[in-house]
Amino acid sequence: MELQKIILYYGFAPVADPETMKLWQKTLCESLGLKGRILISKHGINGTLGGDMSALKKYVRETKQFPGFGKIDFKWSEGTGNDFPRLSVKNRKELVAFTTPDEITVDKSGVTNGGKHLKPAEVNKLVEERGDEVVFFDGRNAFEAKIGKFKNAIVPEVDTTHDFVKELESGKYDHLKDKPIVTYCTGGIRCEILSAVMKNRGFKEIYQIQGGIVRYGEAFKDKGLWEGSLYVFDDRMSIDFSDEAKTIGECEACAGPTKNFVNCANLGCKDLVLLCEDCAAKPENLICKPTHTRGRSKEMIG
Numbered sequence: 630m631e632l633q634k635i636i637l638y639y640g641f642a643p644v645a646d647p648e649t650m651k652l653w654q655k656t657l658c659e660s661l662g663l664k665g666r667i668l669i670s671k672h673g674i675n676g677t678l679g680g681d682m683s684a685l686k687k688y689v690r691e692t693k694q695f696p697g698f699g700k701i702d703f704k705w706s707e708g709t710g711n712d713f714p715r716l717s718v719k720n721r722k723e724l725v726a727f728t729t730p731d732e733i734t735v736d737k738s739g740v741t742n743g744g745k746h747l748k749p750a751e752v753n754k755l756v757e758e759r760g761d762e763v764v765f766f767d768g769r770n771a772f773e774a775k776i777g778k779f780k781n782a783i784v785p786e787v788d789t790t791h792d793f794v795k796e797l798e799s800g801k802y803d804h805l806k807d808k809p810i811v812t813y814c815t816g817g818i819r820c821e822i823l824s825a826v827m828k829n830r831g832f833k834e835i836y837q838i839q840g841g842i843v844r845y846g847e848a849f850k851d852k853g854l855w856e857g858s859l860y861v862f863d864d865r866m867s868i869d870f871s872d873e874a875k876t877i878g879e880c881e882a883c884a885g886p887t888k889n890f891v892n893c894a895n896l897g898c899k900d901l902v903l904l905c906e907d908c909a910a911k912p913e914n915l916i917c918k919p920t921h922t923r924g925r926s927k928e929m930i931g
Contacts, residue, residue: 631681635665635708635863636689637843639724639818641673641739642697647720650674650695655718661688664713665863668721672735674698675724675818677863679710697737704816704843712864725819727790733825744812744824744835749848752811752838756854764805765854768793768814768823775903776867776878776888777842777857779813793823797830809834815859817841846870858888866890881918882908893917 644650647669654667658678663685665678674692678685685705693699722730734741747755756763765782767774774784783805785796796802810832812820820837827835838845842859849855850871857877858867867888876886880903887905892898894915901917908914 633709635679637704637816639675640698640701641735664710664716667718740821742825744837746839749845764810766812768812768819773860811836813838880905882914
C-alpha cells in the first residue's frame with residue numbers, strides 16, 4: 630500500500646471566476662482519489678487534503694499552475710485520506726470568516742496590506758532583541774489554545790473567527806497598539822487577514838509567522854517559544870512536534886493533564902470537550918457545559 634500524507638495550504642491571489650475554479654479543483658481531487666476540504670473565494674484558495682503521496686504531489690503540481698498559486702507553501706504532515714469523511718469543495722465570500730471580506734487587498738504576490746512575515750528564526754531573533762516588549766497574539770479560536778500556544782501569549786476570548794472584529798474593537802487591547810505584536814495561527818492563513826484587520830484598527834507594528842505554528846514547530850520542535858500540542862481540524866484532532874511536547878491542557882472534568890478533545894454527546898451539537906482518557910470513559914462528562922469554551926470539530930481554517 631502506498632504511503633499516505635496530509636497537506637495543509639493556502640494561497641492568496643485574485644480569482645476571477647471562483648465557480649470555475651471550484652469545478653476544476655473538485656474534478657482534479659476526484660481524479661486523484663483525494664479527500665478533505667477546500668474553500669475558494671475571489672481572494673484565493675484554502676485547503677486540507679489527504680491521500681496517496683503520489684496523488685498529492687500531482688495535485689500540488691497542477692494547482693501551482695494557476696497564476697499566483699506558484700508561491701503556495703504546501704505543508705506536509707502525517708495522516709491519511711481516511712482522516713476526512715469525504716471531499717468538500719466550496720465557494721465562500723471569505724477564505725476565513727472574519728466577516729470582513731473587503732478589508733484585505735490581494736494581488737498575485739498575496740495579501741498586500743497585512744503584517745510583516747517573519748520566518749521562525751526571525752521570530753526568535755525579534756524576542757531576543759526586544760524581550761518582553763514583544764506580544765504574541767493568538768489568531769485562533771480560544772479553545773485551540775487550551776492544548777498549545779506560544780509562551781505568555783494573549784488568547785482573545787473568541788469562539789469563532791466571526792468574533793475577532795468585535796473583540797478588537799472592545800478596547801481591551803488598545804494598550805498594545807504601540808507594541809510589536811506577533812500574530813500566529815495553525816498554518817498562517819488566519820493571520821494574513823487578522824494582521825490586516827488589526828492594522829486597519831490602529832495597531833502599528835504587526836508581524837505574522839510565515840507558515841504559522843506548523844513551520845515554527847517543524848523548525849524548533851519543542852525547544853523554542855511554542856509549548857504544548859497543535860489542534861488540527863480533522864480526525865487526528867491534535868499533533869505534537871516531538872515526543873518532548875508538554876501537556877498543557879486541563880481536563881474539564883477533573884483538571885488533570887490532557888490534550889484530547891472528544892465530541893459532545895448531545896445530538897446535533899458540534900462542540901468539543903477537553904477530557905482525559907479516564908473522564909472521557911464516563912458518559913456524564915461527554916456533555917458540554919454552559920461555561921464551556923466552544924470548539925468546532927468540522928471548521929475549515931488553517
